[in-house]
Amino acid sequence: MSIKRKQINTKHMNALIEMLKKKKKDILSIYFTAGYPALDDTVEIIQSLKRAGADMVEVGFPFSDPMADGPVIQKSSHIALGNGMNLDVLFRQLKSIKGSIDLPIVLMGYLNPAYKFGMEKFCRCCSEAGVSGVIIPDMPFEIYESEYKYLYEKYNLCYIPLITPNTSEDRIIKLGSEAKGFVYMVSSSIVTGGHIVFTDHSEYFNRVRALLPGKPLLIGFGINNADTFSNACRNANGGIIGTAFIKSFDKPFSGIEEHVRGFVYSIRN
Numbered sequence: 410m411s412i413k414r415k416q417i418n419t420k421h422m423n424a425l426i427e428m429l430k431k432k433k434k435d436i437l438s439i440y441f442t443a444g445y446p447a448l449d450d451t452v453e454i455i456q457s458l459k460r461a462g463a464d465m466v467e468v469g470f471p472f473s474d475p476m477a478d479g480p481v482i483q484k485s486s487h488i489a490l491g492n493g494m495n496l497d498v499l500f501r502q503l504k505s506i507k508g509s510i511d512l513p514i515v516l517m518g519y520l521n522p523a524y525k526f527g528m529e530k531f532c533r534c535c536s537e538a539g540v541s542g543v544i545i546p547d548m549p550f551e552i553y554e555s556e557y558k559y560l561y562e563k564y565n566l567c568y569i570p571l572i573t574p575n576t577s578e579d580r581i582i583k584l585g586s587e588a589k590g591f592v593y594m595v596s597s598s599i600v601t602g603g604h605i606v607f608t609d610h611s612e613y614f615n616r617v618r619a620l621l622p623g624k625p626l627l628i629g630f631g632i633n634n635a636d637t638f639s640n641a642c643r644n645a646n647g648g649i650i651g652t653a654f655i656k657s658f659d660k661p662f663s664g665i666e667e668h669v670r671g672f673v674y675s676i677r678n
Contacts, residue, residue: 425465425513425541425567425590429625429646432464436647437638437676438627439654440467440517442485443502444494446658450665451494451502457669459512462677467544467649470499470518481652496526496534503538515569515590517544528557532564542567542590550584561589571595574613581620591625592617594645596632614644638676650676 429436439458443451451468458466471486471494478486503514516535523531523545535543543566548557553568561568567590572581574597585592594617596610617626628641629649641648654672662668 423541423565423567423590424511424539425515428464428513429590433625434646435642436464436625436627437462437673438465438467438515438629438647438649439463439673440469440629440649440651441655442469442471442482442489443499444471444489444492445485445655446488448489448492448494448498449502451499452506453665454669455506455512455514456510457666458673459510460666461670461673463512463673464647465513465515465541467515467517467651468499468503469651470494470496470516470522472519472522474519474521479652481656485655496522496531500534500538503540507537507539513541514539515542515544515567516540517546520545520548529560532557532560532566535566536564540566542569544569544571544593546571550580550587554587558587567591569593572617573597574610578616578620581617585621585624588624591627591646592621593649594626594628596628596630596641611644618645635676635678 441454455466455468469482469486471489473487473490532543543561545553550570553561558568560566568587569590569592570584570588571593572584573595576584594614614628626645627647627649628645629651632638632641632648632650633653638648638650657668657672
């Protein structure tokens with residue numbers, strides 16, 4: 410028996426929805442792990458991405474068993490956890506820049522840490538910290554719909570589903586109808602950081618566009634340079650880069666601002 414819950418929508422503007430209304434193509438989203446390479450780098454990376462011209466940022470909250478992620482993001486998660494990163498620290502960091510930056514921020518992570526934190530507390534803290542949306546890859550849609558949809562709506566958070574080449578057409582339509590913000594098109598059924606040839610998936614991209622006309626679509630997994638980003642933009646509204654950005658911090662760099670600017674420039678140009 411379902412329980413009816415009172416819906417109380419917050420009134421603040423959702424930065425992700427506003428950005429997607431204004432920009433329809435060549436959207437660049439950068440993913441990085443909060444607390445990596447150092448615990449206090451999160452805010453500076455976000456600010457630097459904004460100044461460098463990124464359109465949105467996905468901040469990963471680290472987890473000890475990131476099953477959809479390849480070795481680069483797994484390593485960054487373990488280092489971030491060792492640095493002391495957790496959801497309490499992350500929300501404090503994000504609150505410190507709320508109101509001073511209009512870059513849409515999306516949190517991405519796994520259900521376990523959010524569930525242990527408390528889902529209503531998690532959604533409330535997202536709203537208080539200026540987060541626009543949440544991506545939880547291992548949360549089944551049915552669980553979202555029955556247990557947490559009301560919280561996303563209450564706290565004005567975009568539900569951002571992931572689809573893959575193996576997702577059925579009926580499910581694509583269902584997920585797309587519930588998506589707020591955009592639909593995350595996983596380019597291939599592999600972990601992040603794999604080697605993708607985008608031309609091999611043009612039928613999949615075309616099919617999704619036909620099934621979800623007018624819905625913003627961003628492609629992730631395997632985008633790592635200007636060519637693959639450009640290809641993603643030809644097949645969708647934009648692309649998401651994570652592994653390549655995180656891996657770039659393996660090389661010596663003089664400062665975050667300059668490093669981030671150089672990376673974004675290499676993708677945009």
